[in-house]
Amino acid sequence: MTSQAKMKTFVTKFNLLYDGIKEFHLSGENGGVAVAHKYSNEVDKLISTELNIDYKSKGIVILALGGYGRRELCLKSDIDILILYEKSKADEAKGLAENILYKLWDTGLEIGNSLRTIEDCLELASMQDSTILTSLLDLRAIAGDSILHTALKNRLNKTLLPNISQNFIDKKILERKRRYEKYGTSDFLREPDIKEGQGCLRDIHSCFWILRAFYCQIEIDRFLDGNFLNREEIRTINESLDFLLQVRNHLHINKSSEFDIIDSDFQTIAADFFKIKDEDFLTKESVFMKTLYGTTNKIGQLTDKIIQRTLDKNKKIFSSKRIQNLDDFYIIHRGTIRAINPAEISHNPSALLAPFEYSATNNADIADEVLTEIKKIKTRRFSMDDKRALNKKFLELLKKGKGTCSVLSNINRYNLISLFVPEFEKVKDLVVADPSHIYTVDIHSLLLIEEFEKLVGGTYETEFPLETEIARGLGKKEVFYLTGLLHDIGKGYGNNHARRGSEMVQKICDRLFVDKESIATIEFLIKEHLSMSSYSQKRDLDDNRLIKEFKDRVGTVERLNYLFVLTFCDLRSVAPDVWSGWKGNLLSTLFKKTIILLSKRKEGDAKASQLSIKNRKEIEVFKQTDRDKFEKIGGKRISTYFDNYSAEELVYQIQLLLSNDGSPLVGIKYSQQNQIDQLTIWSKDREVGFVEICAVLSSSNVNIFSGRVTPLKKSLVLYTFEVNRFGQSTFRERGMWDSIKKNLTSRGFLPEPKPLSRKRVGSMSAKVKTKINVDNSSSKNFTIIELSAADRPGLLYDISKTLKDYGLVIGFVKISTKRGSVDDSFYIKKIDGKKLVGTKDIRTIKNNLTEIVSYET
DSSP: OOHHHHHHHHHHHHHHHHHHHHHHHHTSOSOHHHHHHHHHHHHHHHHHHHHTOOTTOSSEEEEEEHHHHTTOOOTTOOEEEEEEEOGGGHHHHHHHHHHHHHHHHTTTSOEEEEEEOHHHHHHHHTSSOOHHHHHHTTOEEEEEOHHHHHHHHHHIIIIIHHHHHHHHHHHHHHHHHHHHHHHTSHHHHHSOBTTTSTTSHHHHHHHHHHHHHHHTOOOTHHHHHTTSSOHHHHHHHHHHHHHHHHHHHHHHHTSSSOOOBOOHHHHHHHHHHTTOOOBTTBOHHHHHHHHHHHHHHHHHHHHHHHHHHHHHHHHHTSSOOOOEEOSSSEEEETTEEEESSGGGGGGOGGGSSHHHHHHHHHTOEEOHHHHHHHHHGGGOOOOHHHHHHHHHHHHHHHHHOSSHHHHHHHHHHTTOHHHHOGGGGGGTTOOOSOTTOOSOHHHHHHHHHHHHHHHHHTTTTTTOHHHHHHHHTOSOHHHHHHHHHHTTGGGGSOSSHHHHHHHHHHHHHHHTTOOHHHHHHHHHHHHTTTHHHHHHHHSOTTOHHHHHHHHHHHOSHHHHHHHHHHHHHHHHHSOTTTOOHHHHHHHHHHHHHHHHHHSSSOHHHHHHHHHHHHHHHHHHHHTSSOHHHHHHHHOSOOHHHHHHSOHHHHHHHHHHHHTOSOSSEEEEEEETTTTEEEEEEEEOOTTSOHHHHHHHHHHTTOEEEEEEEEEEETTEEEEEEEEEBTTBOOTTOHHHHHHHHHHHHHTOOOOOOOOOBSOOSSGGGGGOOOEEEEESSSOSSOEEEEEEEEOOTTHHHHHHHHHHHTTEEEEEEEEEEETTEEEEEEEEEETTSOOOOOHHHHHHHHHHHHHHHTSBO
8 A cells, every 4th residue: 555545544534533422422321431532542543553662662652732642633633743752763763754744734733742761851941931841741652662651651740840849830821810810801791702711620630730840750640649639629629620531522613623712602612512501591502601701700819729739739848837726616727718617617617717718817828627527518407596606707707807817708709609698609600791790700709899998908008098987987887888888789680680689688787787777878889880881981070960960879978988989899800901091080089079968067167078078179280381382272161071080191182282372282102000191182173172182093903992081161172081092002003093183183084984894803793782762851951871781893973973974962981891892871962952853863873883883994
């Protein structure tokens, strides 16, 4: 048979093998580990048969590396092999390599290959780049000299690892941190990478690489039998690995190449494969992702724990051997919380929370035998007295307010919050189809509480002094902790989660023995937890009617204080890029204006206080700028303007305005705090307005994330935006900004019309529902158009131009862009100054806007 015919035969055999594995997976009867093992074993047989060598062959051995070496070979994944040889067998090894590699390449898969001696392996593995050593830690013999294979393992265990293990471990921990930074971004948290994402396959691999290096032992079986991992940990890892590999195999089958992103399209495919159906109001995709996040959260937390426990073994050699009694049940010994008699824990529910509190206050691990007994409590049937005792202990924990976030995070990790709040089980690991939320509901709720503790603890004292002062002054910390924990609980039970959640409060809090006054406050806060951000970000804060309306809605100073801190913490915990200085300034402005109306002072005192706040800001600003020159250009009616911006922003804007007499005046600076460009444009020309500015920015591919329009006079309007370009800062692109200014000055701002199509860019866009609301009651002088939709390049220009073409004047606008969606408010009126009230006009403009946002440029 010719070499070409042999190659065809090999490829045919491989294709038959591959199709068989594919069917084995698609049957749905076999887990991910079974499929990966079978695929790895079948490839082993194919290679062994083709090379015609066995374990008795001398001087050459074929080794599998990486995922293939771990027997985790997934469909369409790379196949990595190492041909290890003795120097005397160099020519034979090269011939062997040529024989097998050409055939493997013809299968169309990516083949990683190397041809080395033991000395080559040790030399390369000891170098700065840890990639080669990492691959060798997963080595496994396919065929050939078993003695040579054993010799390499022994040299790695006894010669190489003892000398470089700490350096290798440091690199792996750094890689893990960088991987979390990269794959912890908003896009990857909503559409995770099954291989590299947090709590996914790479976390399991990294954990075992670190264990192997630490113990200088690459044989995985030694860990499973040597008490390095307990049975519960092994079970969790095996079950999670089985599920993650099954998902990855199905992902590879349904994508054109090796692809590891679980995008929205695949979420539907996966739900169908696992025979998942819609549950109540949850879509099948949400149910699948809830299962996935439950798995990845467990793996992320467990591998963190195993790695930390391993690294702490060195430290504990020097820790105190003295046993410290903590109470009648628990002791601390060598940095670990232990039970005097673990078997008694499950019979004493009141002792359940203590080890978590001790762990937080002493920065100590909880012994595995303690956790094992605690978990047994979940399956127990409690007497009414035991239930009361347990719930009272939970409320006492919240009242103490010491390390509360750490304690709640730990009991959530072990699925114990449902002991006190059974309703919480519905939102555990639940991801919602809201572009502003990238974390599961339970994790977001805990992050909100963490933000509160940062305020109270002084972390934000310099950056957010007002928020810190108000948070520290809250009377009942347990009210805030319960509100934070429960504020999104309604998301597990249907639409309008704020209302649903508030209706659940009475039952939950009665169970926890919360007093009636606190229950009423918690109900109010959960029902209204979206209102303060909505008012501040979508409404005109210079409208006194609106401030009074919000004041009446809140009712008391105490409730306002709680709601202000809750809104601050909520905004800062939904996603890293949702908070901005602009939103923070709007929020604090609404708070300050409302608290003046709520304060029980005489009207004159209230006005005096308001003037005092404004005067302090004016004094600070005009110390650095020329007030007389500014008032000649901008006028003296600056109340709204000064309310909208911080003193630092005002100084920058006024200095730009006074820098020359031209129009428009364009200034761009980079905000280190918000990590985004801040664009300031002063326009003295009525022909250069919001629509024209959006047109020029759109034609230069500048992406707008937020924006405000502040008229000072008919002949002077300030436009401020937060922008970037292709995800990067534009601050140093002076040529582009000179061109933008030139286009605005010459009025060459209208771009060529672009054809529209129905195709959407990006998988997340399909999940964003279009909402258009026309509101004629919230503003005395303007009609407010609120619009939520999927984002696309040029959308803001298309919307504003549509409004202008219909004869509408934009008097005020608030723009918010977040990961593939927009949430904008336009204050508009007709050219004659009247509001848009006609039913036909409203229907027409809504239809026109719906058509615009439904298309892609």
